Amino acid sequence: VAPNHEHARPFVTVDAVLFAMRADxxxxxxxxxxxxxxxxxxxxxxxxxxxxEGLEHAALRELEQETGVRSIALEQLGAYGxxxxxxxxxxxxxxxxxxVVAEQHPVRVGAxxxxxxxxxxxxxxxxxxxxxxxxxxxxxxxxxxxxxxxEHARIRLQERxxxxxxxxxxxxxxxRFTLTELQRVYEAVLGRALDxxxxxxxxLARGVVEPVSALRTGTHxxxxxxxxxxxxxRKP
Amino acid sequence: VAPNHEHARPFVTVDAVLFAMRADxxxxxxxxxxxxxxxxxxxxxxxxxxxxEGLEHAALRELEQETGVRSIALEQLGAYGxxxxxxxxxxxxxxxxxxVVAEQHPVRVGAxxxxxxxxxxxxxxxxxxxxxxxxxxxxxxxxxxxxxxxEHARIRLQERxxxxxxxxxxxxxxxRFTLTELQRVYEAVLGRALDxxxxxxxxLARGVVEPVSALRTGTHxxxxxxxxxxxxxRKP
DNA sequence: GCAAAAGTGTTTATGTTACACCCATGT
DNA sequence: ACATGGGTGTAACATAAACACTTTTGC
Numbered sequence: 166v167a168p169n170h171e172h173a174r175p176f177v178t179v180d181a182v183l184f185a186m187r188a189d190x191x192x193x194x195x196x197x198x199x200x201x202x203x204x205x206x207x208x209x210x211x212x213x214x215x216x217x218e219g220l221e222h223a224a225l226r227e228l229e230q231e232t233g234v235r236s237i238a239l240e241q242l243g244a245y246g247x248x249x250x251x252x253x254x255x256x257x258x259x260x261x262x263x264x265v266v267a268e269q270h271p272v273r274v275g276a277x278x279x280x281x282x283x284x285x286x287x288x289x290x291x292x293x294x295x296x297x298x299x300x301x302x303x304x305x306x307x308x309x310x311x312x313x314x315x316e317h318a319r320i321r322l323q324e325r326x327x328x329x330x331x332x333x334x335x336x337x338x339x340x341r342f343t344l345t346e347l348q349r350v351y352e353a354v355l356g357r358a359l360d361x362x363x364x365x366x367x368x369l370a371r372g373v374v375e376p377v378s379a380l381r382t383g384t385h386x387x388x389x390x391x392x393x394x395x396x397x398x399r400k401p
Numbered sequence: 402v403a404p405n406h407e408h409a410r411p412f413v414t415v416d417a418v419l420f421a422m423r424a425d426x427x428x429x430x431x432x433x434x435x436x437x438x439x440x441x442x443x444x445x446x447x448x449x450x451x452x453x454e455g456l457e458h459a460a461l462r463e464l465e466q467e468t469g470v471r472s473i474a475l476e477q478l479g480a481y482g483x484x485x486x487x488x489x490x491x492x493x494x495x496x497x498x499x500x501v502v503a504e505q506h507p508v509r510v511g512a513x514x515x516x517x518x519x520x521x522x523x524x525x526x527x528x529x530x531x532x533x534x535x536x537x538x539x540x541x542x543x544x545x546x547x548x549x550x551x552e553h554a555r556i557r558l559q560e561r562x563x564x565x566x567x568x569x570x571x572x573x574x575x576x577r578f579t580l581t582e583l584q585r586v587y588e589a590v591l592g593r594a595l596d597x598x599x600x601x602x603x604x605l606a607r608g609v610v611e612p613v614s615a616l617r618t619g620t621h622x623x624x625x626x627x628x629x630x631x632x633x634x635r636k637p
Numbered sequence: 638g639c640a641a642a643a644g645t646g647t648t649t650a651t652g653t654t655a656c657a658c659c660c661a662t663g664t
Numbered sequence: 665a666c667a668t669g670g671g672t673g674t675a676a677c678a679t680a681a682a683c684a685c686t687t688t689t690g691c
Contacts, residue, residue: 172412173450173451213409216409218409241479248454257493259482
């Protein structure tokens with residue numbers, strides 16, 4: 166069937182799920198909406214795809230507009246098109262995600278937002294944690310169906326970390342890092358403690374990291390710094 | 402930003418990648434297009450999403466309209482939105498895929514097609530096989546960017562078969578099946594031979610199949626029939 | 638009896654998990 | 665000196681891979 170004006174055209178939007186570490190917690194970057202719907206609510210950075218604009222391009226553009234974060238690689242998560250998911254009308258959103266080192270990507274309040282902030286996942290009202298411990302603050306509710314998108318993104322992120330045969334390397338640590346720093350990230354993403362010796366042994370056995378001749382000096386014993394090994398091709 | 406008529410609205414389409422076995426080969430269901438663009442070319446079944454229609458719903462509807470296949474579950478593959486991927490204009494397509502037993506889903510030439518057929522993957526001009534063996538027929542070129550979509554779908558299908566912790570069980574064999582039949586499917590999807598003893602041992606060890614009190618009788622020694630075990634919940 | 642597919646165990650290598658103590662530094 | 669995080673090896677176990685011959689049927 167050739168397209169014509171009889172064909173409904175849903176709005177097409179993009180959303181970006183940016184993960185990062187905040188104080189040993191896995192956090193996601195949200196913007197506080199300036200306009201209805203969900204005015205004043207926290208939502209994923211995102212917006213409308215322009216004419217003849219690629220999806221990832223649109224996601225990167227909206228991300229920079231709304232948060233100032235740029236020069237990163239996104240991975241596609243999927244499309245969300247349930248009727249009713251956006252009160253403005255039939256809207257299909259394509260979600261992207263990645264992981265960044267927050268310190269290297271300062272955020273700034275952009276166009277359509279009144280605030281931008283990293284939110285630890287455990288402070289958000291995702292559908293999993295239906296109960297809430299007293300003594301904690303009220304969970305933050307996110308706009309639209311973004312809770313669902315964030316959960317899916319977390320699951321995909323976990324899968325990518327666990328899978329050894331992944332080409333996409335997220336920016337999960339700065340160029341030089343200690344193995345403990347790297348382990349903290351893994352633990353936050355996977356939501357469980359890892360054994361220090363096994364973690365280090367596996368990384369070195371896989372040959373994905375190598376020590377550099379520098380130490381991280383801090384308040385205690387200095388730690389060996391590592392970098393990602395320039396990875397040779399997989400199976401030629 | 403609130404939506405208005407300034408917002409471009411790309412067309413939104415859906416495509417379905419249906420895999421099945423044909424003569425020990427992995428095949429995909431394609432329709433021969435009746436209209437331009439790509440008139441006369443083979444393409445994935447799919448079409449325009451309707452107003453306030455869910456994405457999977459649209460994919461199932463178009464699939465049934467064009468091929469007669471219905472009552473199946475689809476899994477989302479991803480969204481394709483490169484500008485220029487559709488000569489009719491800016492079009493975002495959301496692709497779905499699954500695996501079915503072809504014998505249980507007879508196909509029929511539907512509305513916008515002049516033909517429907519299962520095409521073994523090795524007869525298609527996918528980007529991987531750039532060379533073509535003499536003695537074989539000319540590779541079939543598929544319309545739009547469907548070659549890329551089919552390749553992605555095959556990779557995802559392989560990942561799903563290999564991963565033990567998969568909830569979605571594709572309809573890869575009839576309700577009662579022999580272990581050799583099941584192995585043929587695995588081998589076709591993965592593109593390599595599997596060891597018979599290891600294959601059977603692993604399935605039984607995982608407790609995903611169980612024998613039923615019936616045999617498949619044929620031209621040679623009868624084979625034990627199995628069924629999928631009614632699977633108990635994973636980790637309570 | 639022979640062709641064709643069904644069926645069946647053991648050994649080896651590899652990867653995963655569990656586990657406890659000493660070291661180097663700043664205060 | 666002590667508190668804090670950095671650093672190291674081994675044994676048990678589970679999983680994956682390689683490998684060849686006998687059995688049952690139709691013809």
